[in-house]
């Protein structure tokens with residue numbers, strides 16, 4: 332079990348309220364991702380759930396029980412820190428066993444659990460090695476192993492991949508998703524990387540200045556962002572957002588169109604511009620377009636290659652059925 336409910340939770344540091352009253356439910360077995368720009372309160376929210384920070388007001392329920400005053404070690408949650416939180420002088424076996432030894436579990440039971448976790452995480456061959464002999468990804472798995480053996484109601488991850496290189500991040504991202512598929516335990520994952528959020532989450536919670544801007548599945552957020560902030564945050568490259576006469580023509584204060592929802596031609600189209608940087612990836616081409624009179628830069632993405640280069644004229648036509656319309660408050664219009 333691992334259903335986590337926050338009811339009117341607030342957090343202030345001195346006079347500064349970093350989490351205004353916040354309500355959120357994470358269902359048992361769900362993979363929830365907290366995402367948002369630096370300083371928006373993601374880590375604070377996770378630490379409140381873990382019990383590493385005290386709430387200023389409100390309640391935290393874990394499986395319907397009030398956990399607001401329960402100390403971290405008694406909440407049944409496991410926080411996975413970055414891999415450097417391992418003990419360098421201990422073997423992998425001892426690192427994974429550490430929380431069980433603290434809990435005074437019998438040696439035979441410890442061995443069973445450590446070996447079970449090592450199997451799940453493909454670490455069985457490394458149990459007698461020290462963290463320094465392992466790759467970054469393997470170390471990260473040891474950190475996860477230490478959490479798994481406690482059989483927590485939920486795993487809490489705070490940017491666990493941020494100190495890994497790009498290729499390893501992608502690999503570990505898949506491993507954590509696979510682990511979730513296998514264990515089906517609630518996971519809460521903090522990142523500022525919207526690609527991680529999109530690819531891992533059942534439910535994304537987009538935060539800005541401690542406020543929840545939107546909660547939904549990755550594709551809900553992609554297709555129907557409820558405001559300009561979410562529209563600009565979810566999706567890569569970012570949605571183009573423009574205001575002025577072209578938006579007014581669509582009956583909106585601002586309109587948004589994604590790079591992948593824009594038709595491109597060298598001869599005709601709705602708006603004319605000039606190619607700035609064209610990134611030819613083979614599979615796709617990203618073109619950054621200037622001098623449209625709409626915005627400093629419009630980014631478009633097309634499948635495959637197109638023979639354009641810096642300085643060429645180019646014509647853009649947004650796909651009107653995929654246009655996002657926003658009112659003067661930046662809220663999505665029906």
Ligand SMILES: Nc1ncnc2c1ncn2[C@@H]1O[C@H](COP(=O)(O)OP(=O)(O)OP(=O)(O)O)[C@@H](O)[C@H]1O
Nearest residue numbers: 344349367368369370371372373374375376522523
């Ligand atoms: N112990 C503290 N004392 C005072 N202010 C704090 C404390 N911890 C966090 N804050 C403030 O609370 C706000 C939210 O911080 P938090 O670390 O939760 O953000 P975040 O979204 O996780 O950011 P990042 O992505 O940069 O890690 C920030 O303005 C931060 O300065």
